Amino acid sequence: MPIDPYILLLLGTVGLAALLPARGTSADVASGASTGAIAFLFFLYGARLSTREALDGLKHWRLHVTVLACTFLVFPLLGLAARGLVPVFLTHPLYQGLLFLTLVPSTIQSSIAFTSMARGNVPAAICAGSFSSLVGIVVTPLLAAALLGNSGGGFSADSVLEIVLQLLVPFLAGQLLRRWIGGFVARHKKVLGLVDRGSILLVVYTAFSEGMVQGIWHQVSPVRLAGLLGVEAVLLAVMLALTWYGSKALRFGRADRIAIQFAGSKKSLASGLPMASVLFGAHAALAVLPLMLFHQMQLMVCAVIAKRRSHDPDDSGVAREEVTAPASAAGSRTAVGTGTRSG
16 A cells, blocks of 8 residues: 655654744744745646636536535535544544545546546546536535534635635636646646645645644544544545445446546545635644545555456456556556655
8 A cells, every 4th residue: 555755745744843833923924925825826726727628528527517426515414424423533623624624625636547547537537636626616615614614713704705815816817827828837747746745735834833833732632543544434435435336326337437436535635735724724733634644545545446446347348457458557557656646
């Protein structure tokens, strides 16, 4: 089972915040830099998303509606059901973080990588992840305001407006300017990818620094963390089963079912962390902890599933390795190389 190197960087950032938290003027500077980094991050998201590809992807609307329903309907319902686990398995702050986890969009990069490895419908996975991220910019804050209320960190009309100004406006600006900067963004994909990840690390450092200054980590014990991991394992297992067997009941083909399973059962760390920083403010550290743990768990489990799916017979009943084993192996290597991104 792979361990995402980026998760190690995130944990290192958390450790740095624990040892050297930003205080006073440094905290103000870090907060301002974090705000700017989040806006730039979503500007790049907008500049990367091809409007033409998104419109072409609408032709497979049944699959996309299914993924969106899993992401923004089924997941939140399971999150609400987990309220019964407080206070036996979860503290109230950890439950708030778990509920927020169920509201964030699906991943893009890792869903594509695992779908490719399992020989699924890759174009559908690309569009499904992109649609989920786009819809999540609007839907996630609205769901958070409706389901978390004031207990999540002071949600109000001002919070939603802040999301619009800090996330949606930069995204739309990126879309509008894509005609002129799209080529530059594509040519410098690797460098800008480092900017993406650096921005998220800055967000994590700022959030956990605020948590350390306020002493919120005294609320979390090893027993509570173990309980959280157990709850998240059950949540992931339920969603993997629902997306696989539910899509079969809806009469999707094997390739589409693979795309639905990987896009509909996963949550985006890259989108969730900036949103949590905006929505939760000083309480963001505990809010993102469940998401960080779930992200690593989903990568490990989905890597195993994708590898097993790659050996399944296709819709015609013929196993892949019997006809194009070398190509499959090459595709798997490519997918493994990209499957550990933070998306």
